[in-house]
Structures are given as structure tokens and as C-alpha cells.
Amino acid sequence: MKIDRFGFVFGALVLATGVAMPAMAQDVIKIPNIIELSGGGAPVGQMWKNGSTMAVEEINAKGGILGKKIQMEFVDTASDPGKARAGVQRALDDKPMAIFGPIYSGSVNVTLKLTNEAEVPQIMGGEAAPLTAQGSKYLFRTSFGQNVSMPKIAQYLKDGVKAQTVAVVYQNNDFGKGGRNAIIPELEKRGIKVAADLSTEPGQADFAPDVVKVKAANADAIFVYLTEEESARFLIEAKKQGVTKPLIGETTLLGQKVIDLAKDAAEGVKGHVGLTADADNPLVKDYDKKFTAKYGHRSDHNGMKGYMAPYMLKAAVEKAGKWDPKAIAAALHGLTIDPAKEPGILLNGTWDENGDIDRESYLAEVKGGKQVIVQTLPKLKP
Amino acid sequence: MTDFLQLVISGLATGAIYALAAIGFTLLWQTTQTINFAQGEFMMLPAFFALAAMRWAGAPFWLACIVAILCSVLVLGIGYKKIIIDPLRGQPGLAVVISTLALAIFLKDSVKDIYSAEAQPFPTILPDTMLSFGGVNISLAQIGVLVVATVVILVLNWFLTQTRTGRQMQATAQNPTVAKILGVDIDRMVLYTFLINAALAGMASLLISPIYLAKFSNGEVLGLAAFVAAIVGGFNQVRGAIVGGLVIGVVDNLAAAYVSTAYRQAVPLVLLVLVILFRPQGILGRKEERTV
Structure with a gap:
């Protein structure tokens, strides 16, 4: 009788668990x-x-x-x-x-x-x-996507920086090459000459040779399209070698992480920011x-x-x-x-139909160790 | 020409740091016939000792640097010898290789989990004040790196050649059996080698981290560069490691500027292959013959 009762309770538990689990x-x-x-x-x-x-x-x-x-x-x-x-x-x-x-x-x-x-x-x-x-x-x-952000940067280089020549520094991966392939036609469309087209490696630690080449190009502005840590290393080296030309970039050049890493080497960097906690x-x-x-x-x-x-x-x-x-x-x-x-x-x-996003974005500058929004750009199709 | 000089000077500064780590490779090889494949991580870790001292103990930077060197000597010198190398004595060389590879992974992932996966800013020992010589810009920090590395190398050279302990260490490296017969405390000399290696790695870490930023994965690049430098210069000669480090630093920079950034890492490796093919003992290494 005891066994029967135990069996009954055990069976009920198994049944209840079996029913409850899928429901949960x-x-x-x-x-x-x-x-x-x-x-x-x-x-x-x-x-x-x-x-x-x-x-x-x-x-x-x-x-x-x-x-x-x-x-x-x-x-x-x-x-x-x-x-x-x-x-x-x-x-x-x-x-x-x-x-x-x-x-x-x-x-x-x-x-x-x-x-x-x-x-x-x-x-x-x-x-x-x-x-x-x-x-x-x-x-x-x-x-x-870079198809949206790069035209905004090219326009900024033309109107905001008044650059006639630009040195492009990009990372040799899908991210960097995508940016490079998107910005160059946009620059050319606006009559801006690409004075240097330099690839760097993901995870690159030493940017001394790259900065030497950028300086030798003597462009009106330098467009830097690297991921955050590499951006910081590039900025540190650029400061070390006394680069005075405007350094322009996208979100990955002006982020707080880059500012924290590069410290005063990030001062004065400008660019377009798609998303920022400083908005x-x-x-x-x-x-x-x-x-x-x-x-x-x-x-x-x-x-x-x-x-x-x-x-x-x-x-x-x-x-x-x-x-x-x-x-x-x-x-x-x-x-x-x-x-x-x-x-x-x-x-x-x-x-949109391709999965691309349209929303407001920002032009920003690094001032006093912080990203400062200088202009809000509206949605392309309000 | 100014660009070329700029690249050479910058390459020498980085190469001097590679040399510090490469010396560690050669010292350990000479005394224990082991290759430390975690040497890159040994150059990564001390920076995090310093950062931890500043972040969690509120230590000023100068004190954090001293703490970093002491922790390196303790953990990467004594700890490494007692925990990894000593138990493997008498085991096949492959056991040490695998153990040091495992140690490299352990150190890398430990830093990532305990401290951070993100790169950390690291203060420079000397300020980044720019000095210009005929159009070539050199920062005080770069000069400082060269001076510190040169002083460390000279002091080490003096210690190894001019002091009794240094000569005993060299005797141990050249022929441990004879050294033992002559009354040299072999175990102590080997321990000193590990301590020196750890201290050099600590110095290299403090010098390179302001440029590379402190990151758990830094050892991958640094270890490879130092290893190649040691082989190119001569694995069995300290002065070879110095030359190897400087050569790799300069070649790396010139390759990136005049060949291609994409192939910059390949150029030192091509140099490595050429050295192995045509001068296997390295630029300044001495030929070793062994009876089979």
C-alpha cells in the first residue's frame, strides 16, 4: 500500500512536471x-x-x-x-x-x-x-551603415573643414575597407583629392610609420577610420610626431574610450558621430x-x-x-x-527595405577631454 | 631623408624594448636550455601590476612602477621557476614548451577576467615633450626609452662580465657540470637568471605600455617580436639579442613605410628565415656543436 501511494505521488509529480515544463x-x-x-x-x-x-x-x-x-x-x-x-x-x-x-x-x-x-x-x-x-x-x-555616415563626413570635410586634399587612413578589415570604399567616391564627388590612401592592420600597436607617411602626404585634413584602440594609438603617435592637420573621423575616433586612452592626444579631433551617450x-x-x-x-x-x-x-x-x-x-x-x-x-x-537605419546624428569635437556635440544633423528623410 | 631618420629613431626606441625581452630569452636558454613561450605575456603582465597598484592601492606612478618590478620578480621570476620549470626538470623539452604555452594562455585570460578586456591608458615615465632635430621630431619619452633600455643593458653587461656572481652565471650557462665542480652554486645562479629575466620583462612592460596601451593581448605581438629578435641576433649571446631587437625594431618600421603595412609583420619573419638558412647561429651568435 505504501509502495502504491509512493508510486502514485511519483507518477503525479512526473506527469505534473511533464505538463508544466513545456508551458514554462x-x-x-x-x-x-x-x-x-x-x-x-x-x-x-x-x-x-x-x-x-x-x-x-x-x-x-x-x-x-x-x-x-x-x-x-x-x-x-x-x-x-x-x-x-x-x-x-x-x-x-x-x-x-x-x-x-x-x-x-x-x-x-x-x-x-x-x-x-x-x-x-x-x-x-x-x-x-x-x-x-x-x-x-x-x-x-x-x-x-557607412553608406549613410560617409556622405555626411565627406560633406563636413568640404563645408566644415574646407579641405581640398585628404589623407585616408583605414583598417585592413571589412569595417575599415568598407569605410574607405565608401568615403573615397564621396570625397571625389565633392572635388576633394585623396592625397594618401593608407591601410593599417587590425590590432596594430605601433603607428609610427603610418604617421610618417600621413605627414609626408601633406593633406589639408586626415580622415582616420580605425577601431577605438587603434584610433587611440594613432592619435598618440600623431601627437608625438607633431601632426598639426585636422584629424577627422567617425564614431570610433571620437568615442569616450578613445579620449580616455589617448588623453590630450585626442584634443581637437572632430567628426561625425552616429550614436553617443553625450547626445x-x-x-x-x-x-x-x-x-x-x-x-x-x-x-x-x-x-x-x-x-x-x-x-x-x-x-x-x-x-x-x-x-x-x-x-x-x-x-x-x-x-x-x-x-x-x-x-x-x-x-x-x-x-528601410534593406534594413538600413535613418535617424538623427551629430557633429562632434573633443574639447577638454570630453566629446562635445557641436551640431545635430536631422534624419535624412524626416 | 627626414622621414627615414624619423623611422629609424622610432624603430630603435621600439627595438630597444624588444631587446630587453630578447635578452630574457637568451639568458633562460643559456642557463636552462628552455624557451619561454610566455615571454610576451611576461612583458604584458607587469603593466597590469602597476595599474592595479594605482587603481586599488592608490599608489603614485613611481611607486606603482617599483611594485610592478617587484611583483614581476616574485611572480614571473621565483614563481615561474618554482611552479613551472623546476617540476619539469628531466622531462622532455616539449613538456616545457607546452607548459609555457599554457602559461601564456593562463596569464592572458587571467588579466582579461580579473582586470579588463579593454586596453588601458598607461602613463609615460618621461613626458611627451617634442624635440626637433633637423626636421626629425623625437619625443623626450622616446629618448627616455632608448636611454633606459641602454642603461639597463649596460648594467646587465657589467654585472655579467665584471662581478663574481655574473661570471659564475656565465660559467653556469657555458658548462654547468664544470661550474659545479668549481664550486658554483648552480641552483642559485639559475634562480638569478630567472629573476633578471623577470626584471627585464618588467622594465620592457613599463616602457612599451604607453605606446601599445596596456592590454591583455599585447603579449602575442611582443613575444613574437622578441623571439624573432633573439634568433636573428643570436640565441646564445646577450649582445646578439640586443642587436636582434634593434634590427627588428628598425626593419619593422621601414617595412611598414616602404614595403606595405599589410606585410610589415611578414618582413621580420622573412629576415628570420634568411638568418636560419644562411647564418643559423644568428648575427652575433656563436656556433654550437654537440656530440651525438
Whole structure:
């Protein structure tokens, strides 16, 4: 009799567990977050991870998306496109509703076909211009592509700096080459001559020869398109060799991280910034405060990109009215997310048919060890 | 011409730092016949000792530098010898190779996890004041790097050749059996070698980090450069390592400027292959013959 009772209780528990587990599982949507958590891209990936974690915690605290909580599963690409591809392939086997990441353009480049074929939205951090030009209907940016940012910089070099010749320094990877290939035609279109076209290596530590070559070009301005640490090293070397020509760049030249690393060597650097925690915007300021309180350091643009990704997903799912990968992607195309309705998106943004984003951006300058916004550029299509 | 001189001077300053690490390779090779494949990480870690002393103990920079050198001597000298090398005595050379490779990974990932994955700014020992000589700009910091590295190398050379302990160390390196018969405390001399290597790595770290920025992955580039420098100069001669370091520093800069930045890392490796093919003992190394 005792055995029977035990058997009954045990059976009931097994049955209850069996019924309850799928129900619990259905209340949670797992989103793979495939990013650079080790290798050269570790700082970038860590920022994105922190930003996206903060956003998901906020979303879940408010009840999730259509009643479902989000659970992110972080996969480390080790900053290696091959591992990124393998990570995305494995994640797609579980038929996710969407994928976040990668951030490095090279890793996005080798994964976008996989998500397109699997018809799973990929919300990523890559900025190389060719990414969204390959026809994927499932790829979405969290920041400007170079196809959007480079014309703005070229215009600034013409009107703001009044440069007639420019030395272009870029990084020899998908990110850098994409920027270089996007800026040069824009400069030529505006009658600006490219006086030097110099590639540098990712992870390069010593920029003495590069700065010597840049100085020898004697251009009116120097356009520097490197990732943050390399930007800082370049600026330090430029100061050491007494470079006096204006140093102009994009977000990765004017970020707080670069300023912290290069210190007074970053003083006076100018350029275009797509995302910045220094933006004069109450939502961005609030985000900056929360992020700093939570992690003990300020967010850079990669943190902001990571933060926006879950909110992009939220807006798209709510517009689609259901959790369905195809419907989410369809909803994101042409979607304008208004911060008045969804404060987590921070800035009013519109995603076009290619997954490119249009939103306001900034011209900034480094003054007194801080990035100072000198002008806000409106959306291209208000 | 000014560009060329600028590149040479800048290359000499970087090369002098490579030389410090390359000397460590040669010293360890001569005394223990081991190659430390974690030497690059030995050049990365002391900068983080200094940063930790400043960040967590509030130490001023000068004190942090002393702390960094002392910690290097303790951890990378005594610790490395007692924990990694001593237990492997009598084991095949491959065991040491694998152990030092594992140590390199351990040190790199430990710094990443404990301190930060991000590059950290590192103060310069001397200010970045610019001095101009005939159109060639040289910073005081660059001159300082050259002077400090030269002084360290000269002091080491004096110690090895002019002091009793130094000569005992050389005797141990040349023939440990005979040195032992003559009453030299072999174990002590080997320990001194490890301590000197650690101190040199510490110096190199403090000199290179303002240029490279302190980052957990710095050892990959530095270790390779120092290793190539040691082979090119002569693995069994301290003065060879010095020449090798300077040559690699200058060749690296000139290759980046006049060949291609993309191939700058390949040029020292091509030099390495040429040296191995045509002068295997290195530029200043001496031929070694062994009876089989």
C-alpha cells in the first residue's frame, strides 16, 4: 500500500512536471546573442552584452513582449568570422525568433546569408556598407551603415573643414575597407583629392610609420577610420610626431574610450558621430545614467547598439502582433520607432527595405577631454 | 631623408624594448636550455601590476612602477621557476614548451577576467615633450626609452662580465657540470637568471605600455617580436639579442613605410628565415656543436 501511494505521488509529480515544463518554456523566448566576447573584439562585445542585458531586464520587468519573457543565450564568436558562422548555424538549428549580433562586420558578412535562408531576423552591429547591399530581407542594423555616415563626413570635410586634399587612413578589415570604399567616391564627388590612401592592420600597436607617411602626404585634413584602440594609438603617435592637420573621423575616433586612452592626444579631433551617450537628449542621458550606475563605467556606441536591439525586437513583435520570425522581419521593414511610444529605442529611427537605419546624428569635437556635440544633423528623410 | 631618420629613431626606441625581452630569452636558454613561450605575456603582465597598484592601492606612478618590478620578480621570476620549470626538470623539452604555452594562455585570460578586456591608458615615465632635430621630431619619452633600455643593458653587461656572481652565471650557462665542480652554486645562479629575466620583462612592460596601451593581448605581438629578435641576433649571446631587437625594431618600421603595412609583420619573419638558412647561429651568435 505504501509502495502504491509512493508510486502514485511519483507518477503525479512526473506527469505534473511533464505538463508544466513545456508551458514554462513557452513563456520564455530564447534569443541567441552571438557576439565578440573574447579576442580583439572583446571590449566591443562586452559593451553590447551589457547594453542588451540591461534592455532585456527592463523589458522582462515590464512583463516581456506580448506576455513572453526574453532569455538571451550568449555565444562567443572569439572575434573570429569562422566561429561566428558556426555559432549562428548552431543557433538556427533551434529555430529562434531572432538573432542578435555579431558586431564585427566581417562576422556579419559570413552569417547574413544563413539568417536570410533560414528566414530569421538578424539584428546586428556591423557598419560596413556592403552588408545591407546583399539583398538579405532579414538583416537589420542598430547603427548607421557607412553608406549613410560617409556622405555626411565627406560633406563636413568640404563645408566644415574646407579641405581640398585628404589623407585616408583605414583598417585592413571589412569595417575599415568598407569605410574607405565608401568615403573615397564621396570625397571625389565633392572635388576633394585623396592625397594618401593608407591601410593599417587590425590590432596594430605601433603607428609610427603610418604617421610618417600621413605627414609626408601633406593633406589639408586626415580622415582616420580605425577601431577605438587603434584610433587611440594613432592619435598618440600623431601627437608625438607633431601632426598639426585636422584629424577627422567617425564614431570610433571620437568615442569616450578613445579620449580616455589617448588623453590630450585626442584634443581637437572632430567628426561625425552616429550614436553617443553625450547626445543632448533626455532619454540618452537617462540611459547613460542607468548604464553607468549598473556597470560602473559609461556606455559607448556599442553599448547603445546592444541596448537598442531588444527594443527593436519588441517594437517589431508588437507591430506584428505575434511571435513569428517572418512577421517580425516584415514588421521591421519600413518601421519607425518613436521614443515617445517606446522610450527604450532612445532616438527616433526608421528602418528601410534593406534594413538600413535613418535617424538623427551629430557633429562632434573633443574639447577638454570630453566629446562635445557641436551640431545635430536631422534624419535624412524626416 | 627626414622621414627615414624619423623611422629609424622610432624603430630603435621600439627595438630597444624588444631587446630587453630578447635578452630574457637568451639568458633562460643559456642557463636552462628552455624557451619561454610566455615571454610576451611576461612583458604584458607587469603593466597590469602597476595599474592595479594605482587603481586599488592608490599608489603614485613611481611607486606603482617599483611594485610592478617587484611583483614581476616574485611572480614571473621565483614563481615561474618554482611552479613551472623546476617540476619539469628531466622531462622532455616539449613538456616545457607546452607548459609555457599554457602559461601564456593562463596569464592572458587571467588579466582579461580579473582586470579588463579593454586596453588601458598607461602613463609615460618621461613626458611627451617634442624635440626637433633637423626636421626629425623625437619625443623626450622616446629618448627616455632608448636611454633606459641602454642603461639597463649596460648594467646587465657589467654585472655579467665584471662581478663574481655574473661570471659564475656565465660559467653556469657555458658548462654547468664544470661550474659545479668549481664550486658554483648552480641552483642559485639559475634562480638569478630567472629573476633578471623577470626584471627585464618588467622594465620592457613599463616602457612599451604607453605606446601599445596596456592590454591583455599585447603579449602575442611582443613575444613574437622578441623571439624573432633573439634568433636573428643570436640565441646564445646577450649582445646578439640586443642587436636582434634593434634590427627588428628598425626593419619593422621601414617595412611598414616602404614595403606595405599589410606585410610589415611578414618582413621580420622573412629576415628570420634568411638568418636560419644562411647564418643559423644568428648575427652575433656563436656556433654550437654537440656530440651525438
